[in-house]
Amino acid sequence: MITLDDVRSAAAVIAPHVVRTPLLPFGPGWLKPENLQPIGAFKLRGALNALARLENRSNGVVAYSSGNHAQAVAFAAHLHGVPAAIVMPDNTPTVKIEATKALGAEVFIVGITERVERAEALVAERGAALIPPFDHPDVIAGQGTIGLEILEDLPDVEAVIVPMSGGGLISGVATAVKALRPDVRVIGAEPALAADIAASLKAGSLIRWDPVERAQTVADALRDEPSALTWSHISKLVDDVITVTEDEILAAVAHLARRARLIAEPSGAVAVAAQAKFGGAGVGVVSGGNVDPALLARLLVA
Amino acid sequence: MITLDDVRSAAAVIAPHVVRTPLLPFGPGWLKPENLQPIGAFKLRGALNALARLENRSNGVVAYSSGNHAQAVAFAAHLHGVPAAIVMPDNTPTVKIEATKALGAEVFIVGITERVERAEALVAERGAALIPPFDHPDVIAGQGTIGLEILEDLPDVEAVIVPMSGGGLISGVATAVKALRPDVRVIGAEPALAADIAASLKAGSLIRWDPVERAQTVADALRDEPSALTWSHISKLVDDVITVTEDEILAAVAHLARRARLIAEPSGAVAVAAQAKFGGAGVGVVSGGNVDPALLARLLVA
The missing domain is CATH 3.40.50.1100 (Rossmann fold)
Known part of the structure; x- marks a missing residue:
């Protein structure tokens, strides 16, 4: 498993090339808008760290x-x-x-x-x-820098809500958050149509869902499943999972556009949909913004 | 005229309540996304400073x-x-x-x-x-905090490009920028349909345009005109003005949505439209994001 030092080291490596995203007040909680990274998603953090260390x-x-x-x-x-x-x-x-x-x-x-x-x-x-999308310690450490930044800006945060698929993002974030503040809740968010991690945590061991089944969700970046490496982080560090429907995901995309002036792709809005169900003062990670413009246009006038 | 100390003092007063917006890389330059403030516009800075000092x-x-x-x-x-x-x-x-x-x-x-x-x-x-929208030293000092933040993040910036209407934003920003870095260019951006400041700077004195004429621009937040107070700042501190057409404004709204995942209202995209014409490595202030959703939807599928 990766350590807090791995995440801190990644933070130093990637700092010159990533946006230091702020926390934005949103309802009773906050947003961490990773859709504002140059490529429109948090993935830049892990890729930069992994490539720099090759x-x-x-x-x-x-x-x-x-x-x-x-x-x-x-x-x-x-x-x-x-x-x-x-x-x-x-x-x-x-x-x-x-x-x-x-x-x-x-x-x-x-x-x-x-x-x-x-x-x-x-x-x-x-x-x-x-450079694998999530199944690599350097990738996980890079994504974990989001957790460091959230605690820097809001040391008293109640919960951090993070979308899950391959599990690289939540593995890194949970490592940083739990090392620094074990009392802060780390909550995963999944589309109900691809909720294999929720099922796995309930069962106590990694359960595989058919990839064709998982591919049904509109959250196209959340159709992956954990590796042994990410599952070892998730099973030890994640407190809870909130699953969301397809309608809740699309409503969150529209809500982000209207109330936060942020463009999120469906996958990027899954944690915000979960945040609405959580209700407390949590930080929701807006993980990406590369939405199909026609889909966004339909949601804006719906 | 307001001073750098007024702007610094405003920064301390408003810091707990505003978002410390980052600079986002965008083409050869950067964006200062003030549409991410809780009310969706930079105006919060001036209003908070003015109200706190009443x-x-x-x-x-x-x-x-x-x-x-x-x-x-x-x-x-x-x-x-x-x-x-x-x-x-x-x-x-x-x-x-x-x-x-x-x-x-x-x-x-x-x-x-x-x-x-x-x-x-x-x-x-x-x-x-x-609390006037721009014709007050405390309002101007509040808006100027944007200039402080830009120089903190990017001390070597070549130019700062700011939308102009009543002139409160550019008066504050120019005061901070010119006090700290007189070599940084402060460039105003105006819709060609409401380019009374461009005309005034050319003439060397404040020229009034008919408000009904200025009201034609789609940039509905830029239909005002300077006061004696803001004109005194603008005439001394602004280096240049870039005017933009209605089509250029709407293209900038669409470009911000597709490439920066930011929702801007037409007025909020005027400096970005001007930035495209400037071409160099400047910071464009995205001043607001309260767009009509139907207009944004049309631009996304155009």
Whole structure:
């Protein structure tokens, strides 16, 4: 498992390249708007930390991702002058594919179940380094910097509410928060349609859901499942899970636009939907903002 | 004229109640997203400073405003437990009227040319204190805190680009910036349809445009004109003005939504439209985000 020192070290490495996002008052709680990062999502933190720590990156980097990690690796690689090859599933929103290409990465589109295999093949062919979306200590430590910042700004916070999928974000955040303030509650948020972590915590062991089933949620960045590494953090550090319906997710996107002037993608609004059900004075992490403009337009006039 | 000390003193007064907005990388420059303030606009800074310094506020406060100053005064009054009466012109977007009422203020709707008169009548009837939208040293000093923050975050900034109307924002920002870094360029941004300050600076003296003419711009928060007080700051401290067309303003709203995940109202995007024409590494102040959702929806799918 990663440590508070890993997270602090990541914070020093990534500070020059990420936005130090503020906490924004929102209802009885606050928002941590990670959609304001240059690529529109928190994923930049983990990718920057992982890439900066690679010993051999001369043959480039490879990543597989439903979108935001793709842009994060593409951005980090571009920053370090390293070629990036990104494998994306064929159900990725066009806006995320285009944004990844615009950052100078080479993009490979494959079926959703084939992406790991294809990424590993590219690594073998090119001698490149794989940067996994969540299953890596450096990625987890990078995401954990969000937890450090929340406690810096609000040492007396009651709860931190974090979306879960592969579990990299909540593993990092929970490590930082629980090391510094064990009394602060760390609450995961999941779409009910992809609530495998809620089911796993209830069962006491990691339960796998069919990827095709999980792919039904509108929260397209939350269709992954934990690895052994992230599950070991989640099972020890996460206090509770709040699951949300598809309607609650879309309502949170509209609410963020109208009341916080923030554009969130459905996945990025899942913790805010959970925050509304939590009711207390918690911080909800707005994890990403790369929404399909047509979807946002429909929600604004609904 | 106000001084750097006035702005520093305002910063200390308002710090507990405003968001310390970060700079967000955007093209070759940066954004200062004041649309993320609790009321969705920078106006909160000036209103909080002015209200905090009122000696007698027991009979309440009165303000006239096309919208964002209204919400700012309503918010500040609510915070201090003081009644607020707000006079708004009848062409104010509904979203701003509703938001002002939601903050607990009493709202009076009048014709655009009658608002000062009506506000003064309310002051006389109630023995309340008027908080003007820009024509007051405490309001100007509050807005100037944006300039302090920009220089704290980016001491080597090339230019600061600020929307102009009544001139309170740019007067405060220019005071702070020029006192600390006289070499940093302070550039005003105006809709071409309400470019009376550009015309005034060219002529070397304050030129008045017909309010009905100025009311044509979609930038509904930029239909005011400077006072003698703000003009004295602008004429001494502003280096240049960039004017923008209605199409450029709306394009900037769409660009901010797609590329910065920020919701800006047209007035709030005027400095960003000017920033695109400036081309260099400047900071554009996104001054407000209280847009009509239907307008934003149309721009997103255009």
